[in-house]
Each structure stands twice: as C-alpha cells, then as structure tokens.
Amino acid sequence: MKENKYDDPIFFEKYSEMGRSKYGLQGAGEWPELKKLFPNFSGKAVLDLGCGFGWHCQYAVEQGAAQVTGVDLSEKMLERARSTTSPSICYQQCPMEDISFPPHSFDLVLSSLAIHYVQDFTALVEKVKNCLKPEGDFIFSMEHPVFTAYGSQDWHYGPSGEILHFPVDNYYYEGQRQAIFLGEPVTKYHRTITTYLNGLLAAGFQLRAVVEPQPPESMMELPGMKDEMRRPMMLLVAARKK
Secondary structure (H helix, E strand, O other), rough: OOOOOOHHHHHOOOHHOHHHHHHHHHHOHHHHHHHHHOOOOOOEEEEEEOOOOOOOHHHHHHHOOEEEEEEEOHHHHHHHHHOOOOOEEEEEOHHHOOOOOOOOEEEEEEEEOOOOOOOHHHHHHHHHHEEEEEEEEEEEEEOOOHHOOOOOOOOOEEEOEEEEEEEOOOOOOOEEEEEEEOEEEEEEEOOOHHHHHHHHHOOOOOEEEEEEOOOOOHHHOOOOOOOHHOOOOOOEEEEOOO
C-alpha cells in the first residue's frame, strides 16, 4: 500500500504548521522562481499532481485557467483544499502514479515537491505525456538530488551543535531512501539529475528551463535560511511536449 503519512492526525497537524502550509505560496521559498516558469494560464486546462492544500490550483484559477484538477493521496489534505480554495477546482484522491485521464486532457501538468515520493519516474512521465496536449507543459519542483543522495537530509554537526557541512554520499546509487520529516520516518526516492533530465528527453519532451532556486532575499533573516545557501535543496524543471 502506498505510504501516506499525511492522514495521520499528528503528522498532519505538524505539516499544517509549516510556513508553506500556513501562508500558501508566499511561504514557499522556491515560489518566486517557480512562477516564472509557468505559461499563460488563461483558458488552460491544468492538472496538479500532489496538490496538497491546493495553493497552486487556486493560483491557476486566479490566473484565468478554465479547468483545474488537483490530485493527492491524502484525504485530509484534500478536505482542507476543498474548504479553502475555489469550489470550481476538481479534487481527486489518488496516488499520482495511478492517474488515468484521456489523452490530450491538459495544457499544463504541474507538481510541487512530490515527485521524490514516486518510485517509478519513467512511468509517471509517460502518463503525464499521454494526458498532455501537443505543446503542453510539464513543470515541477522536487528535492534536489544533492539533498536526497545521502538519505538523512540533515547537516553534520560539530561537538557544540554547530553546522559543519551537508553530507552527500552514494549519489549514483539510485533508489529508496529513509529520511526524517517533521520528526517522522518517510520513504523517498533518490535519482540523479541525469536520470531526471534524460528521462524527460527520452519521453519526447523538450527542456525549457532547469533552476536551482536560492532562498529569496525576503526570507534570508528567517532562522536557518542563510545556511540554505550552502547546498541546493530544490530543483525546478520546465519541459514541453513535442
């Protein structure tokens, strides 16, 4: 059965208190760079994979999208999305790996910080390609392979608790990693940048942009944010179906 921590009440409450959960897109450090990658939403059909609280779905509606569908594994996340975002958005409870939409259903498929939970990236890309219209866009953010490689996703600390460095090891050994997120063990999947980008190219996508977002200046005074300049945490990719 697909792991779903987000429907655990304690885990869900912790997640709800995160900045990006409480403040929406403005609380997400990568948002200023991610929104630059989006095409014009006007009149478009949009699919959000791993939509969570539906912030990106709501943004698409506000930008003029004609049809927006959000898919997420967690029913608790979708309950919150339905109560706080536009009633015109269609939300579906489903693992993103199991989506099944008619060919050429969407102009844009997006995904925010969810693809590193997917075991079979190649299969997902094929499903995205199938449901995209010709010249449709696939735009996603994910945890950077430098961040996922070692597995622990935590710094190495000195004897006084000071940060020494971020561990990167077993980079070319792809596969499952056990990490701690909000105090709970979670399963993620590590892949190299080569695997991600060549996987898109092999499926017939054209790369439009690859971005390693830095923390925005407006967040640099938040606790720990300056240390985020020491290693990449996220990778943004924009691709277009040929």
